[in-house]
Each structure stands twice: as structure tokens, then as C-alpha cells.
Amino acid sequence: xxxxxxxxxxxxxxxxxxxVWKTFNHRPxxxxxxxxxxxxxxxxxxxxxxxxxxxxxxxPKAKTVSLVVSRPDSSIFWTNIIHRMAQELSLSNINLMYTxxxxxxxxxYELPDVLKDDTVQGIIVLNVYDKxxxxxxxxxxxxxxxxxxxxxxxxxxxxxxxxxxxxxxxxQQIVDHLxxxxxxxxxxxxxxxxxxxxxxxxxxxxxxxKKHNFPLIEDLCFTDSIGIGHYGDCIFNFLDSLDxxxxxxxxxxxxxxxxxxxxxxxxxxxxxxxxxxxxFDCSKxxxxxxxxxxxxxxxxxxxxxxxxxxxxxxxNYPDAPPETSYIRYEIIYSDMLLPSGRMN
Numbered sequence: 001x002x003x004x005x006x007x008x009x010x011x012x013x014x015x016x017x018x019x020v021w022k023t024f025n026h027r028p029x030x031x032x033x034x035x036x037x038x039x040x041x042x043x044x045x046x047x048x049x050x051x052x053x054x055x056x057x058x059x060p061k062a063k064t065v066s067l068v069v070s071r072p073d074s075s076i077f078w079t080n081i082i083h084r085m086a087q088e089l090s091l092s093n094i095n096l097m098y099t100x101x102x103x104x105x106x107x108x109y110e111l112p113d114v115l116k117d118d119t120v121q122g123i124i125v126l127n128v129y130d131k132x133x134x135x136x137x138x139x140x141x142x143x144x145x146x147x148x149x150x151x152x153x154x155x156x157x158x159x160x161x162x163x164x165x166x167x168x169x170x171x172q173q174i175v176d177h178l179x180x181x182x183x184x185x186x187x188x189x190x191x192x193x194x195x196x197x198x199x200x201x202x203x204x205x206x207x208x209x210k211k212h213n214f215p216l217i218e219d220l221c222f223t224d225s226i227g228i229g230h231y232g233d234c235i236f237n238f239l240d241s242l243d244x245x246x247x248x249x250x251x252x253x254x255x256x257x258x259x260x261x262x263x264x265x266x267x268x269x270x271x272x273x274x275x276x277x278x279x280f281d282c283s284k285x286x287x288x289x290x291x292x293x294x295x296x297x298x299x300x301x302x303x304x305x306x307x308x309x310x311x312x313x314x315x316n317y318p319d320a321p322p323e324t325s326y327i328r329y330e331i332i333y334s335d336m337l338l339p340s341g342r343m344n
Contacts, residue, residue, distance in 0.1 A: 004045045012041050024049075065089060065311055066099045066120040068137060070128050071228075075255075076285045077300055078127050081147075084304030085124065092312055094122075103228060104130045111136050122311045123160070129195055143314040145307055151192075151199045155324055161310050163303075166328040167197050167280070170296055171204030172211070173331060174278050175250060177294070179212045181335060183248040183276060185220065189235060189260065190252025192223040198252050201280060205250055220246065235259040239270070247273040254279035257293050258286035264338055274337035282332060292338070297330045 006020040015034065022030050023038045030038075067085070072078055086096040097120065099112055109132065114120065123144040125137055131152045137144065138153070144160030155162065178186055186209075192202045202223060209216055222238040235256065251257035257279030264275065265288075278294040289295075306327065314320070 004042075004047045006047075008045060009038060009041050009047060012045065013037055062093045062095055063121045063315065064095045064097055064119065065122040065124060065315075066097050066115060067124050067126060068099045068101055068115070068128060069126045070101050070103045070130075070133075072098070072100075072127065075283070077281060077283050077298075080300040081126065081304040081307070084301045085308045088305045088308035089312075094308075094312070101128060101133055102130075105132055107132060109133070109136075111140070115140060115142070122315045124307055124311050125160075126307075143311065143318050145310045145314060147303075147307060149196050150194070151196050158322055158324075161314055161323045162325070163307065163310065164200070164324070164326050165197050165296075165298055165303075166326040167200035168204040168207065170328060170331060171201040171250070171280070172207045173204075174294055174296075175205050175208035176211065177333060178248045178250070178276055178278070179208065179214075181248075181276060184214075185217075185243065185246045186214075186248040186250060187242060187246045188221040188223065188250045188252075189238065189256050190223060191226045192252075193225055201252050219243065231256070232259055232262075236263055239263045239267070244270060244272050246271060246275070248276040249278070251277065251279045251293075254281050254283040254286050254289055254293070254295055257289050257295075261288045261292070261338065268339075274339050276335065277338055292334060292336050294334045295332050297332050299329065303327070 006024070007017050010017045010020045015038075019030055019034065020038055022028075023035050067082060069078075069082075072082060089096050097114075099114060101111070102109075115123065115137075120142065123137065123140065123142050125134070125144060125146045128134060128137070129148075129150055131150050134146075134149060134153055138157070138159050146158065146160055146162045148164060149155075149158070149162060175186065188202060188205050190198050190202060192199050206216060220243060222235070224234075226234045236259070239260065249260055251260060257277055260277060264271075276294075277289070277292075279289060280296045280298075282295045282297045284290060310325075
């Protein structure tokens with residue numbers, strides 16, 4: 001009896017030899033149903049070149065991750081993170097899809113259907129700081145990674161991974177440096193209820209005060225909620241009433257610091273002392289504070305890569321325990337004194 005050939009298998013199934021060859025050589029272009037028929041017929045006819053337990057590798061289907069984001073274009077800081085994230089995910093055949101959500105919502109709000117109908121296989125949450133929104137997202141049974149959260153949500157209740165820019169220890173170091181430079185009346189400005197990272201930075205500020213035996217003077221601190229679009233007015237109003245003997249102002253971000261510097265420019269005689277000013281994030285878009293204030297060099301491109309790596313891990317290992325990771329960045333010190341309204 002002559003040996004069974006690929007042509008024999010093809011003739012028996014009324015298909016082409018090329019289709020049989022593609023099946024045996026793991027090439028695309030053959031339906032799953034036809035592959036099963038070809039393998040079955042090969043066994044039936046006694047084709048001797050077929051492995052006893054053949055393994056046919058399929059080209060994996062592209063996955064889709066949804067970037068759940070509010071105001072993604074509000075800052076270059078966020079867009080740099082998003083662009084790097086998309087680049088990294090594409091290397092793993094993962095598409096990044098935008099899903100926009102509002103900055104705040106009522107209890108009647110419902111998430112977009114695309115997050116609930118199996119369209120996406122993972123979620124990255126970025127620049128979302130509304131408790132109700134975050135709670136709804138947290139309830140989704142999809143692998144997810146949060147970059148930051150709000151202090152009202154307990155970390156133990158999160159059902160996804162959380163990445164945080166380390167702030168408590170870093171801010172304590174910054175304020176320690178101010179005390180070492182001789183500062184005695186230090187102000188703090190930042191909405192501490194807006195984000196967990198803001199809360200952590202304020203806690204670092206308090207730790208430094210305690211370490212140097214300085215009491216907290218609440219009148220020197222502005223930690224209330226600030227509505228989006230009202231930062232300039234709120235910060236200027238606070239600075240109008242701030243003790244003129246302050247000699248350093250700690251800002252929760254470079255965004256806040258750039259408003260303080262604007263105030264110093266416009267009010268050259270309000271403060272009695274030259275001011276040491278600090279920020280956070282090393283944001284290049286606020287040109288009036290670049291290289292002029294102490295800040296923290298948050299590398300947002302690498303942060304985007306880290307988020308991409310984390311969601312890939314979470315999708316591959318959905319049953320692994322949720323993780324909370326703190327990423328610590330280098331402090332860039334500047335001892336430039338800012339005379340009110342004059343920068344030399």
C-alpha cells in the first residue's frame with residue numbers, strides 16, 4: 001500500500017493540497033473547522049508525518065485596553081503618559097481605546113456600555129478623581145490598574161492594582177531642606193482631598209514640622225477643595241490673606257506653584273521676606289517655575305510604560321492579589337529666592 005500524501009487528504013476532503021499544507025505548517029488562512037477535518041482525515045488515512053499530538057499555534061487575537069480618562073488633554077503631563085502607554089501596549093498587540101468620563105457625576109450616572117459588554121479586556125484609570133466614578137469603575141469585573149485614587153476610597157477595597165507617585169517621604173525631605181536653609185514660617189498650598197497623592201504630600205509636610213518641633217499653624221495652610229477652573233482665584237485670595245512674614249511656600253504640584261509665582265510677580269510688596277518656593281512633578285509646561293523652584297522629577301514617559309506593563313500582568317494573571325506600588329522619584333533642589341515680583 002502506498003504512503004498517504006497531503007494530496008490524498010486534500011482529495012478526500014475535496015479541498016486543495018495548499019490548504020492541507022497550511023494546516024500542517026501552522027500557517028494562517030484556514031478555518032478552525034477545516035483544520036479539524038484535515039487532522040481527523042489524516043488520522044483516518046494513516047498519514048505518518050503527522051505528530052501524534054499535534055499542536056497548531058494560532059496568531060493571538062489583538063486585545064483592547066480602555067483608557068478611562070477625564071480631561072486627557074488638560075496637561076502635557078497626562079498626554080506624555082498616554083502616548084508612551086499606547087506605544088508599549090502596541091508592542092504586545094494590545095490596542096488602547098479612549099473612554100471619556102466626566103470630571104464629576106451624580107449617583108444616577110452610569111458608565112459607558114463599552115466598559116460592560118466585553119469589548120475591552122483591561123482598564124487603565126487616569127486622571128479620574130471623583131469618588132462615585134471610581135467606585136463604579138472599581139465594581140467592574142475586568143482587570144484594571146489605577147494611577148492614583150481619592151483618599152475617600154480605602155486601598156483595601158480596590159479590586160485592581162494601584163500605582164502611586166510616592167509623596168510622603170519625598171515631601172518630608174523637601175520641607176526638611178527648607179528648615180535646613182533657615183526657613184521658619186512655611187506655608188502649604190494644595191487640595192488634600194482631591195487625590196491620594198496630594199494627601200500623602202501634606203502628611204509629609206506635617207511629618208517634617210513634627211521632626212523640627214514646629215507646630216502646625218493652620219492659617220499658613222490652604223488645603224480646602226479647589227474647583228477646576230478656579231485655581232487662580234482661590235490661590236490668589238489665600239495669598240492675599242497670608243501672613244506677610246512667610247519665608248517659604250510648599251505647593252502640592254508645579255501647577256499650584258506657577259500660580260504662586262504669578263502672584264509674587266503681580267504683588268511685589270506683599271511679603272516681607274524673599275520666598276523659597278517648592279512644587280512637585282517637574283512639569284515642563286509651567287515655564288515661570290522651571291529651574292526656579294524645588295520640584296520632583298516625575299518621569300511621565302516611564303510612568304506610561306509602567307502602567308502598560310502592569311495592565312498586561314493583570315490581564316495575564318487576573319487572580320493574582322491586587323497590588324499597590326509606590327514609585328519614588330528624584331528631588332531637584334533649587335535654592336533660588338523669589339523676591340515678590342522680581343526674579344533675578
